[in-house]
Amino acid sequence: MTEPLQKMEAASKLLELKNIDLSFGGVKAISNISFDVMEGEVRAIIGPNGAGKSSMLNVINGFYHPQQGEIWFDGKQRRSMKPYQIAYQGISRTFQNIALFKGMSVLDNIMTGRFTHMRKNMLWQALWKGPAEQEEIENREFVEDIIDFLEIQAIRKTPVGRLPYGLQKRVELGRALAAQPKMLLLDEPMAGMNVEEKEDMCRFILDVNDTFGTTIVLIEHDMGVVMDIADRVVVLDYGRKIGDGTPDVVRNDQTVIDAYLGVSH
């Protein structure tokens, strides 16, 4: 990464979480966490299993509503919202376990990602010819660009259920990108991939960040990958934030090392 600090100074905060508290019954998943995400950066969330990383994404995404704390997105404080309303605000994501639409082709999956950009109502769609078809074609052109970008031209009409794991992950990234999000949440985009597929995925993530300027928040377990592509890293452990900063700072932080390697007593 080239001069992450410089990049940050120029940018403004896209997302800011203030003192988030989330509990399920008596279990505290997240306690008093605050961090921010700058516009255009790659922000990683790391931490051991059960640290609350996925819960954090679900909070940003609107699946979970924190009991306390404020979420500021794009300069506005967010009121309580449903996930589909948040999609209209410009946040999209991928899942840890692939959540593609199994019965649909690659093309249809990515076209579904354009949902928030299509406006024609049911009557126009029922007629098809005319505005609805026009809109469909415009969006198809955009989707074809994404298909080119992810190099999946050959499989565009294949049902996603038939594809191997690595390609499915790529299609899911495509679907998230189709929404032209301001912010992209990636939940373990490289889990279960071999080195080659991981390299491909890294390249796509960095390309997305570079060419579209999309802000990226990712959860990843592969430390090598995180240290390579993230501008800044948040470290969680047992629902608390134990580290925050550039990869180099985090790597040398004693609490972080303790959390990962354990402390000798």
Added chain:
Amino acid sequence: MFYRESGDFKKTYQKDSQTFPIKFDRMRYYFVLAVAFLVIPMFLTDYMANAVMIPFLVWAIAALGLNILVGYTGQLSLGTGGFMAVGAYATYKLMTAFPGMDMVTVILLSGLITAFVGAMFGLPSLRIKGFYLAVATLASQFFLVWLLNKVPWFYNNSASGQISAPEREMFGVIITGPHATPVAAYLFCLVFAVALAWLARNLTRGRLGRSWMAIRDMDIAAEIIGVNPLMAKLSAFAVSSFFIGIAGSLFFSVYLGAAEVTEAFGITVSFAVLFMIIIGGLGSIFGSFVGAAFMVLMPVLLKNVLVGGMGWPTDLAAHFEYIIVGGLIIIFLIVEPHGLAQMARVLKEKLRLWPFPH
């Protein structure tokens, strides 16, 4: 050999996304339409119209409707009979209350009324899924039939509790009532079936259809993409009920002429339509037609073979018919769980490469 797509390059996205991308398919589709509209009416006997063609078209419309809900949106429903009854009774009330109204308007309005009722009964689908939803829709089936039986206003206080369709004509030809000509009735149903199939195709190929399928395949992912689950499910219930309402309306006014709700629109109807789409193929428009054809034609065919061909007594043949149709359903489901439409798809894939499979 002749079934080739090579050399048939699509240069625009419009061409690429047409319903029948292969020329041969397109031609065959136009051919079937031409036969249905021009050739069949010339040879249509009363028996053929009343035992085969009209019920086939009516059930195909109902199957299309249910397929939108079950096959495309993944919301299991056992309320089809009840919704068909709503369509039928709406038609009856409209025909008797506004004698001057033409039949197309009556049937479309009946469809809209059913759509509204269907959307109401679709509300629980936001909270409950799968089998539990099936039970909830089963409740709607019994409730609607009970309601239409209980309140005399729905059948204009007639002593028998029956509703019967008054005579109506379109372009000077009688299409409902006892004096209707079978050809006119057939063509009337055919126009609806073709128009509704076209409508179903349009709705399922675009934004709305994709939101339905997204809800079916992975509702959580659908939501983060921006699909409002309430709107997707309710619109599916409404559109599905619109189709089913029209089917019920045609079933009563054009096919039966007179109906009694528990008999004509009981739970067996709900199951029959569900069987049609399972056999035909879930999530396929072609499958809806094939499934309806199977369920309508098979009993007729068996009756003709057993009674006419082999000289069995009618009652024995009638019982064997149930056994054979039931057995065939099981065999079909084992051989191809995705229905006859999937079989056709596989056949097509093979034909594409035939006779050189590599």
